[in-house]
Amino acid sequence: MSNQVEQIPGEGGLEKVKLTRASGASCEVYVYGAHVTSWKTFDGVERLYVSSASKFASGQAIRGGIPICWPQFNTRGTYGKHGFCRTTDSWVVRRIVSDPKRDPSVTIELSDCEASKDFPFSFKLTYTVTLSDSGLTTSMHVVNNSDDPMTFTTALHTYFAVSDVTTVKVSGLQGLKFEDSTKGGEVSEQADEQLMIRGEVDRVYLDTPEEMLITDGDTAISVKKSGFPDSVVWNIGEEKAAGMSDLGAGEWRRYLCVEAGAIGTPVVVEPGAAWVAEQRFGASVAVPMSLAELGEPEVGDAERLNKIEAAFKAKGKASLPLEEAYEIMISPEEKGIYGLNDFKEDVKGFEDQMANKEQFTWEEIKVFLETVG
Ligand SMILES: O=P(O)(O)OC[C@H]1O[C@@H](O)[C@H](O)[C@@H](O)[C@@H]1O
Structure with a gap:
């Protein structure tokens, strides 16, 4: 089998695009919300969590995968929580790359639409998802077509699948300041070398390094970013989990959100200019010798x-x-x-x-x- 890109029906009658590599690595992206819901490395292991109780319906956010929060992160502004782009079906597929010599990718785009009517800027947001054998890249490209400078905050709100969130470690955050949303935004500094999840965690770390690492037993996931200055770490914790109607019972243990964002200082895009940022994930999987024989074109x-x-x-x-x-x-x-x-x-x-x-x-x-x- 060579690389494949298929546009197929997903849950709730929503359309999705599935990228598959010759090695077996795959990912799935709903056109609705430009929402990645699956990323499997070539060993067949699912790296993203999607709730078994998630809704898949126009106007409702998919619980899990990679929601795009734009043009507002969380409730930090006057628009709806996490912005309108994760709950609009005005996204359109703009490009598909299935050339066997290139990494398969899909580009989905959103521009001025009904959902953006309260956003005072004319824009084009282009989101590209590119699959490699053990990695996934998602990149945002925002063009300001208005006459005034555009401002926004944003995050790629990735839910990583983990075996048990209470045993996972996150490296790369030692010595950094974070706003603790569980304590009304109180600012603290992380002393520990590795963050361990001991209950609800909801932190916005400012000016984070380009790479962080999630360690889950023998598996390490590298989370790299460029253009996004900040990072969020979130898990609802056992106590509040039951209050989330779209989270499967007990599933709070199965995910950890590590999000690349521009949150502390809003992004400003001048008229006619563009802003670009991306995140890249890599999983520590041993590459079998046979992969070379599959003709993967690096x-x-x-x-x-x-x-x-x-x-x-x-x-x-x-x-x-x-x-x-x-x-x-x-x-x-x-x-x-x-x-x-x-x-x-x-x-x-x-x-x-x-x-x-x-x-x-x-x-x-x-x-x-x-x-x-
Ligand atoms: O339930 P939602 O809207 O998807 O948001 C989930 C979480 O998203 C995180 O990014 C926020 O830090 C949390 O405060 C929030 O609860």
Whole structure:
């Protein structure tokens, strides 16, 4: 089997996209909320928790996986809790990469819609989920199409599946300040080298390192981020768990949320500019020798860039009009879902990086491909 990307029905009649690699690694993303609900490494182990009592219905948040909190984290602002984007069905699939030489990915997009009517900015939020054999990357790209600077807070609210949350350790937080939501936001500093969960935990750590580690018995999950300054650690704890109607009985033990966020200081995006941030997970699984035989193409992205560079050079020009750049950059299969107008829209978000927006030099093509995909 080679890499596959399927658009299939999910729970509650909602549509989902399933990415599968030749190795067997897979992930599933609901278009509703652009919500990742499953990530299995190639050994078949599910790394994300989704509640057995979760709702899968328009207007209700899925309990588990990776909810996107945007444009507001929690209740820190005037919009609804965790923002509107996890409970809207206005998301659309914009790109799918199933080329066997590249990591499979799906890009889902949200722009001005009914759910955003109280958000005073015109925006485009593009979310890309990319699967490797033992890792998963999810990246956010927010373009401000308004005339005023846009502000927001955000988090990728990942629920990691754990064997028993009371035995898990989280490293990377020693010496950091955190706001303790279980104590009305009181600020403390973590003395312990590793955080252990001894009951309800609900903390916003400020200015966290790029990498944290969750250790669960023999398994370690590395949680890396860039562009997100802060991190949240949350588990409801036994006492309050029964009060959550969409959490399966006893399942508070089965998850730990470690969230990458921009919370302490709101993000400001200037008119016409873009903000990008991503998180990358890796699981410590031993790579079997046979994986090499499966032909996993580690160099897929480099190969693709080389091909596009050769096509660019063959044109013999210093820069190409956007139409010609689109022709050589986007593969025939992707063109079906990602049209020239979509491409032009995305280019608009590159005000800062691009010298002009009518023509693309090779350098600009490279920046675009490395950022948008
Ligand atoms: O129940 P919700 O809206 O999904 O929120 C779950 C939790 O999300 C966490 O990010 C917050 O820190 C918690 O305070 C909150 O309870």
